[in-house]
Structures are given as structure tokens and as C-alpha cells.
Amino acid sequence: MQFPLHKYGLVFRLVEESDAAFILSLRTDEGRAKHLSATDNNLQKQIDWIRNYKEREKAGIDYYVLFEDDKQQPLGVFRLYDIKDKSFTSGSWLIKPGCNEFVGLKSDLFIGFLAHEMLHLDDCFFDVRKNNKKVLRYHKRFAKLIGEDELNVYFVMDRAAYEQKSKFLTSIIQSDI
């Protein structure tokens, strides 16, 4: 796979150890990361985590992607992981405070593009914290609810749902692409 990729006015590339401080700043931002699992505010641990991740990247089972603007300013990250057979999980989606309101939409479009068009995957299994209400409403629009527990709601999104979502999101940012 050829990274970086330029799409929707953003640049998408794989995370490197040198991105650890940026990722840590997002993951330790109480407002931004409140719906993700907790991260120690320890730069070395983050570097070590990325070093381990790069092995999973080589194995083709985990892709941690950073997106930046045309001035190479990092804006956010997401991960595709647990890639096996034709299924995967997406998560760890974080965007720097102050970004314009359509960066999130564009990165979500790219997640689908990477998974379905580049990696030829089909089903995305993911979970959303129950108190993350807006994200829940968003995913309920396209994905199929397959379970829930005290903390999370569990979804699967197949290729048809991805195509429907992609069409919807693309129509919103048409003038940007």
C-alpha cells in the first residue's frame, strides 16, 4: 500500500514513533478522549506502543493512520485493527481541537475507503460507548446494532452500509473534492 495518500484535501499517512507526542496530546485530552480507553501520560510508553504497533502493521493486521493538512500539520488519527479474513475493527478516532467541522467527516470517509477499496475488507465490527450519544446516533443511521452491555453498544457495518454511508458523506463535502 502506498502512503501518504492525498484525499478530500487531507494527507493520510501511517503513524511513526515521531508522532508519539501528538498522539499522547490527543489521548490525554480529557474532553477529546473521554470515550476511549485511558492512556498513561507517558511519552516513552507511547513510543514503545507505536514500536510494537509497527510489527502489527508489517503483518497487515493493524493500520494506525494520521491525517494532516496541506501544511503537514497533524489533525487527527484513527486505527483499523483486528484485521482477519475480511473483517476489521475501527477506532481510536481522535481529532485535534479547533479543526474545521468537516475534518471528522473526511477522515471517516477515508476509513471506509482504506478498508473497503484498498484493503478489500467487508465487515466492520465496532463498539461505541453508551454515553457517546452523538456518535451512537450517527452509527445507528448506517450500521446494524448487534448487541450491547452496560458500557457499550456493538455494531457491524457491511459493504452495502459502507456504500450508503459513503454516498451520504460525499454529498455533504462535494464542493471540497
Place this chain on the structure above:
Amino acid sequence: MDIEKFIVEFADQYDEIETDGFGPDTKFKENEEWSSMTALSVIAMVDDSYSVRLTGDDVRKSSTIQEVYDIVASRINS
């Protein structure tokens, strides 16, 4: 189309801030909850309730709820 109903529907897209004071002149981006997910929620609400697809440009150009309402109303009537 009813502006009062639209304001209630618009305010429903916010989960974390107080929206009792929302009105036509409310600058809907000037609060700590406004984000890409709030923008998408508003666009999805308009799509579901009024069958009008707002674009990124529509949202970027608007600053008050009235301005969004006017765009939606003009497309319903066109």
C-alpha cells in the same frame, strides 16, 4: 415549515450543553459542543425530517439557526 419546531429539532442535536435559550438568532457554532459530529447530527436531522441535504458549504456559510432554517425552507419550496 415551523421555525419553533426546527429550533427544538436543532437543539436536540446537542447533548452536553444547555439549549433552553436556543432561538432563531442563536449562533450555533459558538459553544464548546460544536464539532464535526454535531455538524453531522444537524445535517442528518435535516435530511431525515425535511428530506433536504445540507452541504458543508451551507453549514460553513451559516452562523445562526435562522440562516440554516432559511436554506432548508428555500429548498423545500423550490
